[in-house]
Amino acid sequence: MSAKLLSPEDIVKGLKEEFKKDVLESRIDHHPIGPKKTDMVHVWMKIDRSILRPVVKHLMTLEKYPHFAVASGYDMGETIEIVYHFTIYYGHHGKELLLNFTIPIPKNDPTVDSICDYIPGALISEQEKQEMLGIKVNNIPKDSRVFVSEDFPEDMYPWRRDEKGPEPMVRNLHDATPPKGSPKKTEKTEDAEKQKPKKQPAKEEKE
Amino acid sequence: MSTQKTTYSIPVGPIHPALKEPVMFEFEIDGERIVDAQVYLGHVHRTVEWSATRRNPVQILYLAERICGICSYCHPMSFALAVERAAGIEVPERAEYLRVIQAELERICSHILWAGVAAHEIGFDSVLFLSWQMREKALDMTEYLCGNRVTKAITMIGGVRRDITKDMFPVINEGLKFFKDNFEKLRKIYLDDKTFKLRSQNCGILTKEDALKLCAVGPTARASGVKKDVRIDQPYFAFEELDFDYVTPDVLTGEVNGDVYDRIIVRLLEVKQSIDLIEQCVRHISGIPEGEIVAEPKVNKLLVQLKKVEGEGVGRMEAPRGEVIHYVKMVGQESPYSWKVRAPTYNNILPWIPMLKGEQIADIPIVAASTDPCMSCTNRVGIVQDGKKSELTGEDLHRLSVEKTRRLM
Numbered sequence: 001m002s003a004k005l006l007s008p009e010d011i012v013k014g015l016k017e018e019f020k021k022d023v024l025e026s027r028i029d030h031h032p033i034g035p036k037k038t039d040m041v042h043v044w045m046k047i048d049r050s051i052l053r054p055v056v057k058h059l060m061t062l063e064k065y066p067h068f069a070v071a072s073g074y075d076m077g078e079t080i081e082i083v084y085h086f087t088i089y090y091g092h093h094g095k096e097l098l099l100n101f102t103i104p105i106p107k108n109d110p111t112v113d114s115i116c117d118y119i120p121g122a123l124i125s126e127q128e129k130q131e132m133l134g135i136k137v138n139n140i141p142k143d144s145r146v147f148v149s150e151d152f153p154e155d156m157y158p159w160r161r162d163e164k165g166p167e168p169m170v171r172n173l174h175d176a177t178p179p180k181g182s183p184k185k186t187e188k189t190e191d192a193e194k195q196k197p198k199k200q201p202a203k204e205e206k207e
Numbered sequence: 208m209s210t211q212k213t214t215y216s217i218p219v220g221p222i223h224p225a226l227k228e229p230v231m232f233e234f235e236i237d238g239e240r241i242v243d244a245q246v247y248l249g250h251v252h253r254t255v256e257w258s259a260t261r262r263n264p265v266q267i268l269y270l271a272e273r274i275c276g277i278c279s280y281c282h283p284m285s286f287a288l289a290v291e292r293a294a295g296i297e298v299p300e301r302a303e304y305l306r307v308i309q310a311e312l313e314r315i316c317s318h319i320l321w322a323g324v325a326a327h328e329i330g331f332d333s334v335l336f337l338s339w340q341m342r343e344k345a346l347d348m349t350e351y352l353c354g355n356r357v358t359k360a361i362t363m364i365g366g367v368r369r370d371i372t373k374d375m376f377p378v379i380n381e382g383l384k385f386f387k388d389n390f391e392k393l394r395k396i397y398l399d400d401k402t403f404k405l406r407s408q409n410c411g412i413l414t415k416e417d418a419l420k421l422c423a424v425g426p427t428a429r430a431s432g433v434k435k436d437v438r439i440d441q442p443y444f445a446f447e448e449l450d451f452d453y454v455t456p457d458v459l460t461g462e463v464n465g466d467v468y469d470r471i472i473v474r475l476l477e478v479k480q481s482i483d484l485i486e487q488c489v490r491h492i493s494g495i496p497e498g499e500i501v502a503e504p505k506v507n508k509l510l511v512q513l514k515k516v517e518g519e520g521v522g523r524m525e526a527p528r529g530e531v532i533h534y535v536k537m538v539g540q541e542s543p544y545s546w547k548v549r550a551p552t553y554n555n556i557l558p559w560i561p562m563l564k565g566e567q568i569a570d571i572p573i574v575a576a577s578t579d580p581c582m583s584c585t586n587r588v589g590i591v592q593d594g595k596k597s598e599l600t601g602e603d604l605h606r607l608s609v610e611k612t613r614r615l616m
Contacts, residue, residue, distance in 0.1 A: 031292050034447045035300040042292070042521060065419035067435070069523075069554075072534040072547035083547075085521065085532060087440070091433070094447065096440035098521060121422030121557055147249040158257055159545075166257070 005089055006062065008041045008097055015045065018058060022048040024104075038094075046102045049112050052084070055101060056118050063088035068115075069098075071125045073133045075161040079104040080133050082112065107162075110135040117141075132159040214242050219571060219604065221250045230580065236568065244563045246556055259546045264290050264364060264513050265506055267546070272358050274548065277320065280313045281526035282533075282548065283362040288443065288522030289535040290364050290543075294513055299499040302366035303445040304488045309352070309361055310444065310524070311481040311488075315386065316345045317527030318474045318481075321579045322397060325471065328572040329406045330609035334396055341389050348382040351375070364509060366501030371492060379489060386482050393478075397471050398459075405615045407467035411562040411574035414465055421557040425529020426477065427578045429455050430470040432463035437525040449487050451480055467577040474579075514541055526551055528579050552580045569611040572604050 006014070008028050016023050025046035033040040047055060059066040069085040084101045105112055114137045115122050124146055126137045131148045134157035148158070158166045214237045221231035229250035235243035255274055259267045264286075271283040284306065291298065298306075319342040326334035346356045353359040353369060361367050371379070397403055413423065418431035428435050434453045438446045454476045456462070456469035463469065503509040519536045529551030536545040555578045562574050 029292070032297060033443055034445050035303055036447065037297075038442070038447055040441060040443070044519070067419075068422050069530065069532045070534075070547065070549035072536075072545065074536060074545035083519075083534060085534065090435045090440045091453075093439055094442055096437075098441065098523070100521065119422065120420050121554060123557060124553060145249075146247075147252055149249065158254070 005092065005095055008043050011062065011097070011099070012043060012045070015055065015058060019047070019051050019054065022051045024048060025102075041097060043097065043099045044102070045100070046104070049103045049105055052101070052103060053113050053115060053118070056086075056115050059086060059088060059099070060118065066119065068119045068122045068125070071122075071129055073129050073135075073159060075133065075159060075165075076104070077161070079106055080110060080135060081105070082129060082133075082135070084115075105135055111138055112136075113138050114140045131157070133157055134160060134164055217568075221247070228580070232563075232571070232575075234563070234568070234571075239567045239569075241563050241566050241568070241571075244560050246559060248556065256546050256548060260542050260544070263510055263541050264543065265510060267543070268362050268364070269358075269360065271548070272360065272362070275550070276357055277317050278313070278526050278528070278531070278550070279358045280309050280361065281524045281531050282550075284310070285522040285524045285531045285533040286535065286546070286548075287362050287364045288524065289520040289533045290513065290516075290522075290537075292520030292522065293518040293535055293537050294364075294516040294520075296365045296502050298366055298502060300445075301370070301492065301495050301498065302500045304492050304495070305367045305369075305371060305500060306444045307446060307449070308371065308485050308488045308492075309359065309367070311484045312345060312349055312352070314481045314527045315478055316342055316349065317579070318478045319345065319393075321474060321527075321576075322393065322471070325573065325576055326397075328576050328605070328608055329403070330612040331403075337396070338393060341386065341393065344382060344385050348379065351378055363501050364513070365503050366499070368501070370497065370500050371489075372497065373493065376489060376493070379485070383482055383486060386478075390479055390482070394475055397475055402612060402615060403471075404468060406573060406612055407471060407577075409464065409466055410570055411467045411566060411577055412465050413558050413562050415463070417561045418465070418558060421561075422554045423529075423558045424551045424554045425525070425527075426454075426470055426473040427529065427555050427558060429453065430463075430473045431465035432457070435530075437523050437530050441523065443524065445488070445491070448491065449484055451484060454480060467573055470577045510541075513537070515539055528552060529555065552578070555580065567611070568604075569607040572608045 012026050012028065016026065023045060027044050029042040029044060031040040031042070032038070056066070067087045067090060069087060071085070072083040074081055082103050082105065084103065086099045088097050088099065090096045103112065112135060114126055116126065123142060126140050127142065127144065127146045129135055130137055131145045155164060156166060156169070157164050214235050216233055216235050219232040219234060221229040231247040233245040233247070234241050255270060259270060262270060267286060268283040271286045272279045274282045319338050323335040323338040323342065326338065349359060350356045352371060353361045361369060413427065413431045415432045418428045418433050423431065423433070424435065432455055434455065436453050437443070439453060454473050456472045458476065459472050503512065516537045517539045519534070522533045524531045531551060532549045534547040535543050538544045559575065559578065563571065566574055
């Protein structure tokens with residue numbers, strides 16, 4: 001473990017000096033925590049996907065084993081953004097730092113490099129991002145699904161908000177063929193549509 | 208081990224291989240010895256994160272509570288922390304201590320529950336009942352403080368929903384005294400009993416390096432000698448004001464082996480630590496005048512405030528099983544744009560593989576249980592059905608485990 005702990009400002013500065021333009025945005029959030037309102041620091045950076053691996057390597061010079069917490073991800077329309085959450089300097093009372101790296105990935109080329117050779121513990125997180133967001137992680141050591149079942153449609157990704165999202169499966173549940181023996185649909189549904197929606201539940205309760 | 212011997216593979220699970228939750232292993236076996244292990248997840252996915260994008264933050268608190276029956280405090284609380292940071296809400300001083308009390312009470316419940324299950328896995332059912340008797344008292348105390356035993360509904364964004372007043376202190380002190388009196392009994396059984404030692408020492412070893420590389424968290428990491436505890440590393444709530452330190456097995460034995468026995472040590476010592484922390488908090492609370500316990504008591508007003516928030520936040524907590532981390536992104540809408548839940552078991556799954564390699568089939572239950580896995584926490588999105596394969600059932604495994612204990616006795 002490195003003996004000297006850098007301040008969050010120095011870490012951001014160091015990364016900016018090394019990667020220059022590829023650091024797209026950076027900010028340091030301060031949160032007052034606890035009865036004495038002590039300062040809690042979260043570092044947020046937006047970086048280009050080409051420097052993800054070099055950044056992890058840079059973190060490994062600060063902490064021999066940077067702790068990879070998880071990667072979050074969401075669909076932003078044109079791009080998919082993945083947020084890698086790392087912590088370094090654990091084991092030092094109150095000195096731990098949370099570093100969040102947001103990586104925008106264009107939907108027309110949704111690929112990102114694997115970091116599993118540096119941090120083997122990142123495997124499940126990377127697999128999850130593949131099946132939930134439909135990105136491709138290059139050189140992932142185990143290219144299989146973890147949470148989504150094998151019979152789930154190939155080209156559908158639960159966290160997407162576009163046409164590849166789960167909406168067609170979710171929204172039309174009532175259209176699906178009901179199981180045998182279930183009560184038949186009555187004409188009531190059409191009548192109910194004409195009435196104000198507020199009255200509907202009250203009427204059902206009386207019945 | 209000769210390389211000419213052919214190995215064969217056996218699937219274990221997904222019905223209750225160790226704890227009463229579904230997860231599936233596939234073991235590569237050479238005789239009695241495990242050569243390789245694979246883990247299959249996803250049997251209890253419930254699309255929780257997706258559902259959240261259709262709810263407002265206060266509704267999500269109650270959804271988050273139902274992620275897991277044991278961590279029903281730390282999930283909503285981590286979510287609340289993430290939202291508070293995105294929205295810049297400051298929590299009143301009194302609520303910070305109340306939050307610690309709830310968190311530590313949950314830790315006591317969870318660790319004692321785990322200790323009981325561990326005893327059951329190696330065939331000590333009387334110890335299971337003895338430890339769960341103690342847990343019952345912790346649940347009674349939870350009910351006294353929150354009104355509920357399991358889903359506590361105590362969390363609110365910006366504070367907590369119930370205060371602890373002076374007239375409640377006697378009941379709390381009585382409960383803490385009960386824990387302290389009975390703790391010694393538990394400690395003797397789990398740490399000094401010969402058979403317990405035979406089954407747990409040098410079994411399911413996770414080296415410090417593996418723990419660091421595979422990003423293990425919580426007691427699993429600490430039992431391997433990694434000093435990692437969010438409460439101390441990056442204090443939240445009122446933890447900075449309280450006096451405590453990392454619990455690693457060398458505190459007691461002077462050495463770190465990273466085996467099942469060490470994980471028992473860490474959890475038991477943490478129970479004692481939690482009792483002490485609650486005591487400290489009660490002392491602090493009696494010094495703070497009664498008053499605000501939530502930043503914005505009117506929920507509608509809070510919701511209007513949250514609707515305007517644009518930003519992102521991360522909430523981290525040391526849950527009983529390790530670090531919980533929630534990420535929330537808000538874009539000025541009623542519901543959050545994105546919510547990511549990372550439960551501790553998510554990170555403690557990969558360490559299972561080095562732990563199980565080289566062990567015997569009869570050791571599977573206790574080794575698998577030793578990380579205190581919580582599959583409901585880990586699996587949240589999607590639906591999975593397992594393929595039909597011949598299985599070694601939980602009962603078979605349990606029988607093997609009990610037989611091994613008998614042989615050693």
